[in-house]
Amino acid sequence: MRYYLGLYGCYFRLFWKIMLQYRADLAVFFVATLIVDALNLAFIALVFGRIERLLGWGVYEVVLMYGLIRAATAVSVLLLNAPWIVPGLIRSGRLDTLLVRPASPLFQLIGSECLEPTTVSGLLLGGAAIWTALDRLAIPPQLWWPAYILLVVGSGAVLQFSLLLMVACLGFRFVEVRSAMYPVGWFAEFARFPTTIYSLPLQVLLTWVLPYATASFYPAAFLLRGEPYRLHGLLAPLAGPVFLGLALLVWRFALRRYQSTGS
């Protein structure tokens, strides 16, 4: 454990050196991320400027869903951005380097992509959205809410990582899978709004297959509406760990059968 912590520290220092190399790009990226996030909130404001409720859901209920999924994806990109580099490593043969080192390959991947500092703004914005929503909704918060929200956000972050890792593992079989990772990544956008506005197939997809709704809609509905969403709400934080288990199985299986490209 100490060994891994020390290693992560090394990765962290290395990462900052790289980031400072591309300072201008970093600044542009940071500002642009802020603008994209502001635009998404403006979208919600614009829609609710014209309607009272979106199929029964009020503006701050939607803001809470937005905040939850935004925080989860931000944490995922911030700390667990590794799946994106897997296909490239497989194709170039550089994955071999990781395999001969003593530390776990997945840890090395997570370490070498260790931080994506530009999404800190997303995390802050998500947190602010959650805070504002709960503040304005005038429902007395319970003592266990902060812990539950942290669990949900953590589960959502791990969920996105796991889904992306599973798609990335297709890279062991096909040449280029990054373009398949994009739809899986931004499918999370569907979770910004109440799942009930979608058609049944999309609801099933969002609940069971790419279950981003477990990181936004179900927890929010459970906190705000209570009883009808109790079961969903209590099971929601399990989605992350369950999919992480699946992803690790797929990853181990893929690595065992891995033959280098030899180039």
Next chain:
Amino acid sequence: MQREIAAPGPPHTARLRAALSRHYGIALASFKEKLVYRFEFFTALLASTLTAALQFYLWSAVEASGAGLAMPREALMTYVVLGQVFSFTRVGAVQRRVLYRVSDGVTSGGIATDLVRPVDYQALQFGESLGLFLAEMLLTNLPAYGIALLVFGIAPPASGAAALGFAASLCAGFLLAFAFNFLLVLASFWTYSVRGVMRAQKAVLDLLGGAVIPLALFPDWLRAAALALPFQGLAYTPLAIYTGTIQDGAIGWALLAQVGWAAALIALTRLVWLRAHRRIVIQGG
């Protein structure tokens, strides 16, 4: 060699077999390369169908919640779904490919190879972009359009003139998109990486292109600003022609504005390029 000649059957069969096995590797590689693209076109189709679905259900819900929106339902749904099917404001899979190649070239130094080729770099990029634009239209956008017509029930073009104007406007939109992408490439010569500027482009285009939120629903001052800027030519102009918001004589003027902006911006990229390629830093090596 000996063994091949000694192989059973007439010698020319053996030679053929040797040639076949030699070329098999090359053929496989180029087939895989084609397959790579085909896979990308497929995922792009999937992606635009999914975003279209997101927009469709979202705006349906808004509509069903009794909003007094500034557009009739059918025009609104056609506009937002079509905006995900044909739009230059969403970075397409293929376009991303060109940008990533340039960006990898800038950070790894591989761009030097492209620069020493006896072909003008900008012309090279234009040719590649044009080919990919046509391929993407054929393999991604048209199938996605078919899905939009059948599944989401969007309206056909408002008139014959609208259909023609829409097609012409898409071509003009491509010229504009090329100019903006090349500006991105140029910006990366200064920032040494294309990631940040790509995100910035997305931020600006999402808002001012008018594909995510129809311009008709903007506050007045913002709509006036969006209409005065060139970004609307990437999404709003073709969509408004298709849905009949821009019609008759106005179509000609809208097209003229698009082409005029495209010409001006391409001239600008040319000027900047002539200065920029002297200062590019070849990294790595």
